[in-house]
Every structure is written in C-alpha cells, then in structure tokens.
Amino acid sequence: MDPTALLLSRLQFAFTISFHIIFPAFTIGLAAWLTVLEAMHQYTGRPVYRTLFEFWLKIFGVAFGMGVVSGVVMAFQFGTNWSVLSRMSGPIQGPLLSYETFTAFMLEAGFFGILIFGRPRVPPWFYLFSTAMVALGTTLSAFWIMVNNSWMQVPTGYVLENGQFVPNDWAQIIFNRVVWVRFPHMLLASYLTGAFCVAATGAWYLLRRTYRAEAHVMLRMGLALAAVLLPVQLFIGHLVGDYVHDYQPAKFAAIEARWHDEQPASEVLIAIPDSATESNRYAISIPVLGSIIGSMSLTSKEVGLTSFAPQDRPPVAIPFFAFRIMVGCGFVMLGLAWFGSWLGLKHRLERSRLLLWGIFLSFPLPWIAILTGWYTAEVGRQPWTVYGVLRTANAVTPFLTASAALTSLILFVAVYAFIFSFGTYYIYRLLRAGPAGLGGKPLHVPVPNRPMSLADKMPAIVEAGE
C-alpha cells in the first residue's frame, strides 16, 4: 500500500462525493415541491402553480442531470480505489446499493423523461403520477444510501467469514435505530435545502420588485415549510448525536473536543483544539452542560480522546469545527424562517427589505450544513472505513500507484470544476430570468419530443435583457 495513493484516494472520494451530494440534496426537496405544485395546480386550477412548476422544472432538470452523471462515478469508485473494502463488504454494501439502483434510479430515470418531455403525450393524472414517482425515487435513493452509510458507521447483522462480511441479519442491517434517525435527518436536510432555495428566490424577486405573485407564493411556502421542519430537524439532530455518543465514543469526544475523561463534563462551545498538546486553546466552555448533552444527566462521566490509543483517534479539528458550523447554520435558518413567517402572517414581509436580503443570501446555508454534517460523520469515523473493523488504510486498492491516483484526482477536479461553473451559471441565468415567457398563465406547452424546449426561450430573453 502506497501512503500517497491512500491519501489521494481519500481526497478523491471526499471531493467526488461532496460534489455529488450538492445535487441530490437539492433535487430530493425540489422533486417533492414539484409534486405539491402540480397537485395544487390540478386541484385548484390556479395558474400561478403551473407557472412555478414549469419554472422550477427547468432548474430541476439541470440539477438532476448533474446529480445523475456525478452519481455514476460513485457506483464504480468503490471498486477502482477501494478494492479491499469492496471485496470484503460487497456481500452487504453491494445488495444495499443494488436495491437503491433497482428501486430508485430506474424509477427516477424512467419518469424523468416523461416529466421533462412528456406532458403533451400523457393524460394529466399520469403526469402527476410521474412527478410523484420521480420524487419517490429520489427519496428511496436517499434511504438506501443512508442504510449503506449507517452500516459503515455502526456495522451490525454480519459475521466475518473468509475475509468477507457475510450478512446474517438483514432486518438488523436495515431497520436498526441508527438508520431511522439518520435517514430522517438527511431527508429533512434535503427538504430544507429545497425550501430555502425557493424562499431565497422569492426574496430575490421581491427585492428586485418583479414577479410579485410568484414571489409571494415561493416565500410563503418556503418559509412556512422551513419554520415547521427546522425544530423537528434540530430534535432529530440531537437523536443522531445520541447514536454517536453510544456507538462511536471517539467521534463524540472529537466533536466535543474533549481530551480527558470528565465527570461531570463541561461543554466546549468554541476553542482551537490542539492535538500536539492534547488540549484546547482559547476555550470557552460551560460546566456540566457536556453531561447534559451527552447523557441527559448532571453527573455522568463523559469519555475523552486520551482514553483511546492514538492510532484509534479521529482527527479533531474537522469534526469539531464542521459540527459547529452545521449547528450554527441550523440556528440562523431557524431564526430567518420563524421571523420571516411571523412577518408574513402580519403582511409586513415585503416591506422588511433587510430580512428579504437575509433570506436571499441564506440560500447556501442548507448546503453548508449538509456538507459540514457529512464531514463530521465521515471524518469522525476515521481511522475506520467500517467502524471498528476495517481501517481506511487497509481498505484501499493495494497496488494503486500514486501517479494513477493523482491523474484521476486531477481529472475529476478539472472536469467537475468545468461542468460545475457552467451548470451553476445556467441555473443562475434561469433564476435571474424568472418565470418570464410563461406570462403567468400555463401557455407553455412543450413541443412533442423537443428536448430543449423547456429552456430555449430563457437564454433569448436573458440576452435581450442584457
């Protein structure tokens, strides 16, 4: 095993999966929102819902496309760079990802074409059904991914035989408690991403004094959903913390930057953890709160990092800071959603331009929260790939050379940076142009089999305006 190839493989996995998660995080929420819009349009007949549907469908198309192509990489990267892991855990991870592909990807792929191009070719009920199937597909995909990752975090329901993880209890693997707090946590994070993007777009249009009717619907629906979901999300986040506390004490200690066993334990709010001296610099901490958060007790003993052998400890700085950034984003979003909804109820939202600016600029927060949450989970799991059983250093392809790994990493970074800049630019142009060309009424009927009919009007309008 070449240590450089190992490091490069880890960087490559982190990079490609961080890039990938941006898109599903967005499209899971967006697909659900599109289903709601289409249903409301068919039920109430109000054209604003149809206008919004057509508008967000275009953005969904671009984001979904980028999610699909970056997702294909994930299905093969386990084999190319992590051959020992994929051979050992194939009997468990392979079937889980098979279920993902079989139940989710095919559903998405099959009905996505109908969603984009099929409206003139199918009856309305079938179109609504197709929208719901795409939404269901994205949700199922998230579910299987969370089952798969939760097994790597808390391996269960297996025996080790001939160097392979052989499953002996699938119910335990799929229905254990860890899955059922982590899956809702991820699902709600996706819904919040969708909600904040929709609300931020609405705020943007109000600030620009354009598309007032659509902007109000977007702001109202986005903020209301976020206002309801955020407290639930914070509570589920706490439950996720409980599983880390019970099953991954070293990760928990790293998140808390707790170096030594403490009884009762204090809670470090902010500090600069220093692994050389095994202590924190500039720490601000609150006594006893650490025991309350960890064990709901005033007296409990909480484990510190020095209770683990140095080679079994995760890095501290990344989980520590990433976790705090995630929680911080959560509270800022909570404040915006509650305050915004309250002003909305009093019909004062449109005049509060400062808050509108805040909501508009908050659109990256859910993504930052998702990425930092994942960094907490994945970096905190180190030095293990399968927690407590298989070390990351032993999971990598043994004969992989540093030059091959460097080549692939550079190519991935270059290609992803290229398509990401264009993709975000096209999404920005679509958002900036707004639902124009639809005229507030559902006159937009795509020409049968006209692939780019959804977006071709947009650039023309943007360019005319520039």
Added chain:
Amino acid sequence: MVTFWVALLAISILIYLLLDGFDLGVGMLFGLAGSETRREAMLRTVAPVWDGNETWLIVTGVIMWGAFPVVYSMLLSALYIPVLVMLLGLILRGVAFEFRGKASSTRWIWDVSFTAGSFAASFMQGAMVGALVEGLQFSNGEYAGGTFGWLTTFSVLCGIGLCFGYALLGACWLVRKCDGSIREATRRQIPLLAVAVLAFLVVVFTHALIEHLPILRRWIERPYLFLFPLVGAGAAAVLATSILRHDDYWPFHMVSLIFAAAFGTLALSFWPYMIPFVVTIDEAAAPHASLAFMFWGAGLFVFPLMLLYVAVGYRVFRGKTAAAVDHY
C-alpha cells in the same frame, strides 16, 4: 441463486449494450452532422431516454458488486484508467443534454463534449472487453499487470470495433426515429458501418480462438453453440436486405440481434469463467444470504418493474420524432 444472478447480470449487460449503445452511437454520429437543425433532431431522438439507458450501466455495476464482489473489486481496480476515462466521457456527454439548450455562444463546447465523451466511453468499454478476453495478469487474486496492463493492440482494436458497433446501432436508431435528410444521410452510413463491424467481429473471434485453445475445444465439443454465430449471420443477411429495401424498422432490430449473438458467443466461450481462466462464477459469487436477499425483492419483483418502466418510457416516446422540426 447463483444462476439467477448470472442470468440477470447477463441480461442487464445486454440491455445496457443495446440501449446505451444506440445513444452513444448517436453521440458519435452527432459529430458528423453538418447543420444545427440536424444536430437538434438527432439529440431529440435520445434526450428522453438516455438517462434510463445509462442507468443500466449502474445496474450492471451494482449487481456485480452485490452478487459477485470478487469480480467487481478485481476488475474495477485492474481497469483503473479505462474506467476513469469512461466515467469522465459519460459525465461530459451527459451534461451536454441539459447544458446545450441553455448555452448560446458556448454551444460548441457541449457539441464537442457530447461527441468526444461518447467516443471516449464507447472506446474504453470496447477496450475493457478486449483486455478481459485477452487476459489480465493476476496473482493470488490481485491484479499484477500495472497501470497500463489493459492496453494492447487487441484491446485498442476492440475499442475501435465497439465504436463502430455503437455507431451502427445509433445509425439504425436514427433511421427508425427520423425523417428527411437525416434518414437519407444516415442510411448511406449504415452499409459502411455494418461491414466494418462484421469484419471486426470476425477478427476478434479468430484472435480469441487462436489465443485460447481451450475455447476452440469447447466449440468443437458443443457444436450447438454455433447457433449464436449463425443467428448473427442470419441477422446480418436480413439487415442487408432491409437496407436495400429502404426499410426503417428492421435494421435496428437486426443490429440488436447481431449484438446479442456476439455477446452470447463471447459469454459462452468463457463459461464458467467470469474473469477468463482466473475466476469462475461460483468462486466469485457472494454468500447465499446476500444473493437470497437480493433475489426476494430486487430480483423477483423490482427487476420486472424496471423492465416495465423502460417499456412505458419507450411507448410514450414512440414513433418518428423529426416531424416536430418545423414547429418552431
């Protein structure tokens, strides 16, 4: 159980070859199309279905991982560079579908990425099959052939061959889905592509027989295996007559049949090996608990459903598409 998953893997590979084959083929022919109108029309024939087609590659990958993890880990790590290039090609061509219509002055970038990505993916798929047939170097269940061990004259030949094969399939798809000048232009390309493909197939199988004498013995012992090449030859004959009769419907199906026959011939030549002469199907198979878990849900119930979505998708978008050209 093992037999079931081998069969499902084979079916998935075949479906992938045929479905993504034609849209990769359209991607390569796209580079030859002279005008924007033609390119638009060509893209239009595959835009609603390409995503589903490519999903069959993931299906193949995850079945391999779940049911035959040894093969998954050995092959993907051995074929590091070709897999990488294939994935990047698929990414660049995949985003072109969405980006192209949204670009204005930069549209050429996505035209290039669509064609080049399709070429790269097709070539690497062919090269990987070639490397597999020729034999990769393993010792103690671990690849020992080096970063470029897959790169040989034969694998390059197979890469080029598969590009021609996909292009032929794509041409037949275009003839079936388009009218007017595209149909005429593409129809003229079919005979050239068809001759090239058949020549490659003959070269590849002759090479395989000379390199691996055990295969030759297998064919002599089991003459009924000659059914596959015979079906392929028959399909080639029908293809020739259907092109001469200016038929739009049959060429696509006959080329699909040739693909199926070639795939069957290849697979049966190496049976029961998954990695020729290194790992057999039984050695590669996952434990029963994994295979059974996959069988009772994904295999038995969801797989037929997946076929149903594909059928629904193709039914919704059936018929000629080029008629819409004049509508805008």
